[in-house]
Amino acid sequence: MLSQLPIGLSIAGALLLIALGLTFTFGQMGVINMAHGEFIMAGAYTAYMLQGVFSGQAVLAALPVAFLVAGLMGLVLERFAIRRFYGRPLDTLLLTWGVSLVLQQVARDIFGAPNVNVTAPSWLDGRLTLGSVAIPYTRLFIMALAVACVVAIWAYMNRSKQGRRMRAVMQNRELASCSGVVTERVDQLTFFIGSGLAGVAGVALTLTGPIGPTLGTNYLVDAFLVVVAGGLGQLRGAVLAAVALGMLQSYVEFWTDASAAKVVVFAAIIAFLQVRPQGLFVMRSRALT
Amino acid sequence: MSALTRGKALLTGKYRGYVVFVSVALLLLAVAPAALDPFRLSLLAKYLCLAIAALGIGLAWGQGGMMTLGQGVFFGLGGYAMGMHLKLTEAGDNGLPDFMTWSGVEELPAIWEPFRNPVFALAMVVVLPVVVATALGVLVFRQRVRGAYFAILSQALAAAFVIWLVGNQGLTGGTNGLTNFYDIFGMYPEEDSTKTTFYFIVVIAVGVLYLVARHIVRSRFGRLLVAIRDGEDRVRFLGYNPATVKTIVFATSAAMAGIAGALYVPVVGIISPALLGVVPSIELLVAVAIGGRFSLAGALLGGVLMNWARTTFSESMPDGWIYIQGGLFILVILVAPKGIAGLAGQIGDLVARRRALRTAPAPAPEPGVKEEVPV
Numbered sequence: 259m260l261s262q263l264p265i266g267l268s269i270a271g272a273l274l275l276i277a278l279g280l281t282f283t284f285g286q287m288g289v290i291n292m293a294h295g296e297f298i299m300a301g302a303y304t305a306y307m308l309q310g311v312f313s314g315q316a317v318l319a320a321l322p323v324a325f326l327v328a329g330l331m332g333l334v335l336e337r338f339a340i341r342r343f344y345g346r347p348l349d350t351l352l353l354t355w356g357v358s359l360v361l362q363q364v365a366r367d368i369f370g371a372p373n374v375n376v377t378a379p380s381w382l383d384g385r386l387t388l389g390s391v392a393i394p395y396t397r398l399f400i401m402a403l404a405v406a407c408v409v410a411i412w413a414y415m416n417r418s419k420q421g422r423r424m425r426a427v428m429q430n431r432e433l434a435s436c437s438g439v440v441t442e443r444v445d446q447l448t449f450f451i452g453s454g455l456a457g458v459a460g461v462a463l464t465l466t467g468p469i470g471p472t473l474g475t476n477y478l479v480d481a482f483l484v485v486v487a488g489g490l491g492q493l494r495g496a497v498l499a500a501v502a503l504g505m506l507q508s509y510v511e512f513w514t515d516a517s518a519a520k521v522v523v524f525a526a527i528i529a530f531l532q533v534r535p536q537g538l539f540v541m542r543s544r545a546l547t
Numbered sequence: 548m549s550a551l552t553r554g555k556a557l558l559t560g561k562y563r564g565y566v567v568f569v570s571v572a573l574l575l576l577a578v579a580p581a582a583l584d585p586f587r588l589s590l591l592a593k594y595l596c597l598a599i600a601a602l603g604i605g606l607a608w609g610q611g612g613m614m615t616l617g618q619g620v621f622f623g624l625g626g627y628a629m630g631m632h633l634k635l636t637e638a639g640d641n642g643l644p645d646f647m648t649w650s651g652v653e654e655l656p657a658i659w660e661p662f663r664n665p666v667f668a669l670a671m672v673v674v675l676p677v678v679v680a681t682a683l684g685v686l687v688f689r690q691r692v693r694g695a696y697f698a699i700l701s702q703a704l705a706a707a708f709v710i711w712l713v714g715n716q717g718l719t720g721g722t723n724g725l726t727n728f729y730d731i732f733g734m735y736p737e738e739d740s741t742k743t744t745f746y747f748i749v750v751i752a753v754g755v756l757y758l759v760a761r762h763i764v765r766s767r768f769g770r771l772l773v774a775i776r777d778g779e780d781r782v783r784f785l786g787y788n789p790a791t792v793k794t795i796v797f798a799t800s801a802a803m804a805g806i807a808g809a810l811y812v813p814v815v816g817i818i819s820p821a822l823l824g825v826v827p828s829i830e831l832l833v834a835v836a837i838g839g840r841f842s843l844a845g846a847l848l849g850g851v852l853m854n855w856a857r858t859t860f861s862e863s864m865p866d867g868w869i870y871i872q873g874g875l876f877i878l879v880i881l882v883a884p885k886g887i888a889g890l891a892g893q894i895g896d897l898v899a900r901r902r903a904l905r906t907a908p909a910p911a912p913e914p915g916v917k918e919e920v921p922v
Contacts, residue, residue: 290695339881347695348614349880352836355829356876363869479706479825482699517714520707528686528700535690 261391262512263505268397270504271404272466275459276481277488277496278407282452283332284482285491286428287445289340290351294481295474296361297328297453301460302469303369304328305376314379317461321403324457332453336446344445358475365471373468382465396465403462407455412493414451424448428491429541480523487527489537498538503527567844575750585739589814590858591851592746595753596811597831598850602753603803604835605846606760610769611796612776614694617701618804618831619823620708621676625805626818628675630725631659632668633812637730644720645727652717659718665732672809673802680801684794691790693779702825709824724819731813745814752810753847756803760843763799772796833872837879839888848887 276298283291301324308323309316335357343350382395415421426434427444435441456474463473484503488495506526510519534540575595580588600622607613634644643655662668683704687697712719720726734741763769775782775789782789812818821827831850838849860868883890 284695288695290698339877342881348698349884351614351695351698352833353877353880355833356873356880359869359873359876363866363873367866475825479699479703483703486696486699515714517711520710524703524707527703528683531690531692531700532686535692 259512260389262508264391264393264397266505266508267401267501268393268504269507270501271397271401272459272463272477273480273484273504274404274497274500275400275407275462276456276477277484277500278404278411279452279455279459280481280485281411281488281491281493281496282448282455284485285496286424286448286452287344288347288490289344289449290347290354290482291332291335291340291453292351292355292478293335293358293361294354294453294456295472295476295478296358296365297331297456298460298463298474298477299362299365299469299471300324300331301328301457302376302464302473303365303460304457305461305464306369306374306469309376314377316376317379317382317464320461320464321458324461325454326457328457328460329450329454332456333446333450335453336449340449341442341445362471362475369471371471373470375468376464378465400462400465403458407458408493408497411455415493420444420447429543483523483527485537487530487537489534489539489541491541492537492539495537495539572750572754575753576747580743580746585742588746589742590855592742592749592814593811594851594854594858595749596807596814597834597854598847599749599753599756599807599810600804600831601835601838601846601850602756602760602843603800603807604832605838605840605843606763606803607797607800608832608835609840609842609846610764610776611772611793612693612779613793613797614698614832615701615797615800616698616825616828616832617703617705617708618800619705619825619828621680621801621804622808622811622831623708623712623818623820623823624675624679624808625672626808626812626822627719627725628662628668628671628805629809629812630728630818631662632665633728633731634725635659635663636665636732637728644725646720646723646725647717650717650721656718669809672805676801676805677798680798681794684797685790688790688793688797702828705823705825705828709820712820712823720819722820724817724821725812726817726819728813728816736813736816741813745810749810749814752806756806757843757847760799760803763796764843768792768795833876835886837876837886839886839890841885842888845886845888852887 276294279294279297280291283289283294301320304324304327305316305320308320312319335354339353339357340350343353378396382399385392385394386398413421415425423434423439423444424447426437426439427441427448431441434444460469460473463469463477480503484496484499487503488497488499503523506523507519510522514522531537579591583591600618603621604615604618607615631644638644643652644659647655662671683700687700692700712724713722715721728736731741731745734744736742764772771782771787771792775787775792779789808818811822830853834849834853835846836849837853838847839845857868857872860871879886883893885893
């Protein structure tokens with residue numbers, strides 16, 4: 259029973275890392291970026307590439323690099339394509355899906371279709387034993403990374419000028435623009451950060467197993483569910499939803515099996531939306547839609 | 548405009564659609580069977596099956612604004628209902644389907660039992676998708692969950708469905724799905740006559756379902772649907788309940804996907820999770836977007852064209868096809884958001900504007916005013 263707790267938490271950690279990027283791009287900007295999964299993949303392959311230079315410590319070194327790589331990819335995507343589609347989320351979805359297809363194939367052409375491994379640093383070998391519960395250090399690292407990211411994002415959103423501008427643009431684009439906020443630049447930065455976080459998530463995922471060109475897509479559906487359940491653009495919503503979904507997943511899996519767990523999680527979200535159709539936390543607004 | 552010319556215009560307008568419909572029907576019913584060998588004919592039947600599912604998406608998404616990324620689920624429910632019946636007829640009165648024996652199942656699961664009855668199985672082809680879609684529709688649309696949220700939920704449904712199918716090997720055949728059919732309502736699948744027969748059944752289904760969809764779109768109900776797509780709240784303020792309309796249309800599109808799946812099984816000879824997941828479901832939607840989401844014929848066309856292109860190009864260059872598909876797709880969304888069906892209109896607009904500019908230098912169009920494309 260208790261042994262499922264750390265498993266649930268570590269699922270939650272990975273989910274949260276991915277969902278954090280989505281709270282920026284989807285939550286703040288309303289862009290359904292299907293290529294988000296490929297930014298995750300790009301982050302993971304960054305760690306793989308850096309192995310040549312940093313060998314065992316690649317994961318640590320990759321964190322900032324992957325943030326930049328994925329962030330820049332996001333920035334390019336925003337500049338050349340997504341910018342034309344603001345206010346038309348469903349078209350963006352289709353467009354970015356095309357981008358995601360192409361990026362996956364690029365990865366296949368560069369790195370080959372088979373999965374590759376990234377060696378975890380030696381100081382992450384072993385596990386922490388608490389009574390009957392053993393948690394691998396890699397899992398602890400993912401959880402810690404998720405917590406660190408949440409804190410950093412919270413500070414950015416609530417304690418920095420840029421973060422304030424970002425929230426202003428999200429709440430009322432026109433009024434923010436009237437008040438002198440250059441909304442275009444805010445959009446770029448927001449998208450950069452959101453995509454960069456996907457890269458960080460990708461690095462973290464290399465600790466959970468081999469990585470391949472479709473790494474990101476496997477997690478993306480669940481991560482979107484986290485954002486939907488948590489409430490659009492709500493940091494605390496994303497945290498709570500990720501933990502809840504991770505726990506639910508791990509416990510249902512424990513009692514039945516993995517395939518039933520997915521169905522139960524889906525049913526639970528539909529049921530939850532009956533009570534709170536807009537997710538856990540809702541930004542109050544007088545807008546109609 | 549006099550009554551006479553108005554009548555004439557109406558007639559030519561009506562006449563044109565009629566001519567196109569009849570010529571396409573002739574092409575499919577007479578020319579194609581004569582010109583194509585049974586193998587190619589069977590491939591065309593496969594594309595047409597997928598086009599039926601695309602038609603359903605055209606109805607739900609193009610007309611109703613419900614972007615469903617989970618049509619594979621309904622396609623699968625129809626397909627499995629058909630596949631289960633075929634497997635049971637092959638197994639005989641007390642036998643087990645072959646894959647169950649392999650995975651160590653000794654007794655026929657209770658849920659399989661009624662599918663022995665062909666009437667029940669064929670009814671389930673439509674009933675199962677409709678029930679699931681109605682349940683989801685009622686729960687989701689009534690809570691005014693829509694747009695991107697709905698898209699994500701339908702995608703999650705597809706993901707969960709496929710994982711469940713794969714996880715329950717003994718019940719569903721797992722990753723392999725249901726395949727190796729050798730008795731399709733008394734016909735042997737490899738025979739040319741079987742292929743031709745099912746081709747004609749599929750073509751007739753396409754024609755009938757197209758007319759049904761067209762009837763829905765042209766009715767008052769269809770007007771309401773388009774109105775909901777373009778301004779759901781306004782329709783609500785007028786006293787209608789958008790949730791009901793959307794649920795009915797979503798269920799209709801699910802039924803079409805179910806029929807498509809059921810026809811796909813005898814035509815292609817397999818139904819498996821790989822055909823139903825997140826990616827195939829999006830691919831169907833993509834086909835509709837490329838064909839033209841605002842036109843039912845465009846949806847059908849897209850379904851056939853995209854799947855034809857996939858087969859043709861992935862035969863010759865399996866990796867290149869993905870670049871083509873992705874690139875084509877990005878291009879269509881950027882340049883022609885209304886797809887192939889909308890292209891004629893777009894070009895017409897462009898030509899007309901050019902001509903107008905040449906004859907009389909009209910004032911420049913207001914900057915920043917773009918044509919609105921409903922999402």
